[in-house]
Amino acid sequence: MTQMILLVSIVILCCIFADKASDRFGMPALILFMFIGMLFGSDGIFKIQFDDFTLAENVCSAALIFIMFYGGFNTKWKLAKPVAGKSVLLSTVGVAATGLITAGLCHLLLGFTPAESFLIGAVLGSTDAASVFAILRKHKLNLKDGTASLLELESGSNDPTAYLMTLVGITGLGAGQGGFVLKMIFSQVFFGLAVGAVFALAAVWLMTKTRLISDEMDTVFLVAAVLFCYAASSLLGGNAYLSVYLMGILTGNRNIPNKRNLIPFFDGLTSLAQILIFFLLGLLTFPRQMPAILGPAIVVVLCITLVARPVAVFALLLPLKCSVKQCLLVAWAGLRGASSSVFAIMAVAAGGAGMQQELFHIVFTVSVFSVAIQGTLLPWVARRLDMVDDTVDVRKTFNDYEENSNFALMQEQVFEGHAWAHRKIRELQMPNGSLALMIKRGGENIVTRGDTEIQPGDTVVWIASGYTPDTDEKLEEVQVEKDHPWCGKRVAELQLPAHMLIAMVLRGSQTIIPDGNTRICPEDRVVTYQ
Known part of the structure; x- marks a missing residue:
């Protein structure tokens, strides 16, 4: 058997x-x-005898x-x-x-x-x-x-x-x-x-x-x-x-x-x-x-x-x-x-x-x-x-x-110094095909208008055109432990293959869109795109 x-x-x-x-x-x-x-x-x-x-x-x-x-x-x-x-x-x-x-x-x-x-x-x-x-x-x-x-x-x-x-x-x-x-x-x-x-x-x-x-x-x-x-x-x-x-x-x-x-x-x-x-x-x-x-x-x-x-x-x-x-x-x-x-x-x-x-x-x-x-x-x-x-x-x-959505819902955390802080919705330079839908402020949900002003601490929920990846494209999540070769290094220091990009770092409840100076810490979940 x-x-x-x-x-x-x-x-x-x-x-x-x-x-x-x-x-x-x-x-x-x-x-x-x-x-x-x-x-x-x-x-x-392998000579498997099978003629049944x-x-x-x-x-x-x-x-x-x-x-x-x-x-x-x-x-x-x-x-x-x-x-x-x-x-x-x-x-x-x-x-x-x-x-x-x-x-x-x-x-x-x-x-x-x-x-x-x-x-x-x-x-x-x-x-x-x-x-x-x-x-x-x-x-x-x-x-x-x-x-x-x-x-x-x-x-x-x-x-x-x-x-x-x-x-x-x-x-x-x-x-x-x-x-x-x-x-x-x-x-x-x-x-x-x-x-x-x-x-x-x-x-x-x-x-x-x-x-x-x-x-x-x-x-x-x-x-x-x-x-x-x-x-x-x-x-x-x-x-x-x-x-x-x-x-x-x-x-x-x-x-x-x-x-x-x-x-x-x-x-x-x-x-x-x-x-x-x-x-x-x-x-x-x-x-x-x-x-x-x-x-x-x-x-x-x-x-x-x-x-x-x-x-x-x-x-x-x-x-x-x-x-x-x-x-x-x-x-x-x-x-x-x-x-x-x-x-x-x-x-x-x-x-x-x-x-x-x-x-x-x-x-x-x-x-x-x-x-x-x-x-x-x-x-x-x-x-x-x-x-x-x-x-x-x-x-x-x-x-x-049939049921694939042509759009994706996204959220953006706005902090003091953020490019969107203290600006009105109509002033935002968002990607084409995108639309701000709602602001989550404290326990309140605010449906946005053109003159709605974004405050530090707000979470902006917006919608964007979705994308269907090719069969060879994929997102993968890597769990970084203390002995992982990426641990403690900045993104710019990683020797990544030419076809790979670090798209996101998940640190506890925080979602980080990295740049070259972002440092990978123990217990991070790193999302790669390739």
Whole structure:
């Protein structure tokens, strides 16, 4: 047990370091997670023997639940609504068309049976939300004509269609199966939508209208509600992934308590789920078997990337007056990844079409190509097509920016000799976009006017434009003890890196904005910016 825990912790740490290294190499982190899995696998350095597709299916399916839920929860419906029709069309008809065209090409070019070809097209029909989100956000790649929101909504909502097609492929398309398939499709869609809506409404009502859930338990409650939604939908024969995705959209776009705490929690949980899926994908791979299927896999890659996806996108979007450039970009952004891998594992575990490892390694190769090549080149392709909108941050299209304030409240202690002492509000030289709101004088709160005079001892509360830092910018707090190398030194004497600045010194209840002569004392908390 101890060895297993140690192994899991090492794997997670390796993936975290790989995520950071991906920025330097310009490669999406998800592809590195796959290679870490291969490194630990039976053909890798650590020789972990793992080929239990049933166990992998259960683990990955559980991980995909939260990826699907967070994909909906973090979608800002206000911005996605104008392109919702196009996105839903791509996530339903587009996925079906992509899968069927891919299946037809596999049958014609590779000689696979119709059942095998259909199963390949089914598991590869959907695009991967995790990959698309990660690339758009990491590169701050906002796209013109609402394309970013279109891709976010499409990639987040098209997994249920691919899941349904995979179930049909696993079940088989033999004679006399037509009625059963139609009944299954109706049940999947009807109960999938109904259960998702009911659970979303119930969760929002419980969180906003009752006191049954304490603030400390809201994340636990929502995790339980998502799992309950998935299980209930599955038991009723509905599309469980559709249910949790719809639940995510409906809850994420409501004003629920502690939303600012819920979003980072589910963001971290989803990151862990992505690591788990892509690591297992690499772990289940046997590189020594790859040469035998490399040729067919490359044909599938070319078919889906250069034919099936573009044909489906152009056929659906051009009649809706989308530009050729937008269609080209949407076609290229059809990344395959986590969901396709999970559906492939599901098909192998069920013995679908008898393909076993061949199907899995084809999907692995397509995922590697898609994330590594398409994902890496996506920013370049967007700029070459002149589809990048640099005036807006793409992160604003996600719900984790919905409640970010554009302003910050600040306070200034005024003492005798302070530049603001004995001056009127209208005489202050404050930063542009700032406004003095209130003066706290003794136990009195004074709403300021232009002729309000500031006295020594006053605390001036003012509002200023907020700032959203880049991902590489951060504030850190350093606790200074007697043996700390900064203790007793003035700020000017510290040999700080060129990218670091001491922004604030917290000394007891006192807040000090330092200059070069400020001396760091024991027990100070020093806030650095870098």
